[in-house]
Amino acid sequence: MKLFLRPVFTGVLLILSIYSVFSQTVSSISITNSLISQLKKAEQDTNRVNILNQLVSALTEEHYVLGLQYADSAVQLAAKLNYKKGLCKAHDLLGNIHLNYTLSYGKALSEYNSALELTPVSDWKQIQ
Secondary structure, three states: OHHHHHHHHHHHHHHHHHHHHHHHHHHHHHHHHHHHHHHHHOOOOHHHHHHHHHHHHHHOOOOHHHHHHHHHHHHHHHHHHOOHHHHHHHHHHHHHHHHHHHOOHHHHHHHHHHHHHHOOHHHHHHHO
16 A cells, blocks of 8 residues: 555655646746736836836846846936936846846946945835
């Protein structure tokens, strides 16, 4: 009886693992598609900066080059609008990409410093 249960249990675990990975991928794709759809409709305002930053967060793990492009767009628009919270978040996201994906530690440090310069210490928790 034990010999029979072991392969069954292993098979069930394998199926559940595959389903979990698949559902996470589908969920990630639907979130990304939803954000891209919102971005197409968004005007050149702070809402667009927030959508760009969310898109960077959603895309970076799979497509960090696209994440860099969207983060750069967020930085440019946030600077144009003088939207400090969005600009700070975009610099933080760029720092994360450079630190974890491009391995450009100098660029990462520069982005993190740019984010810190924009925000007083009392506001750090609000930015996240």
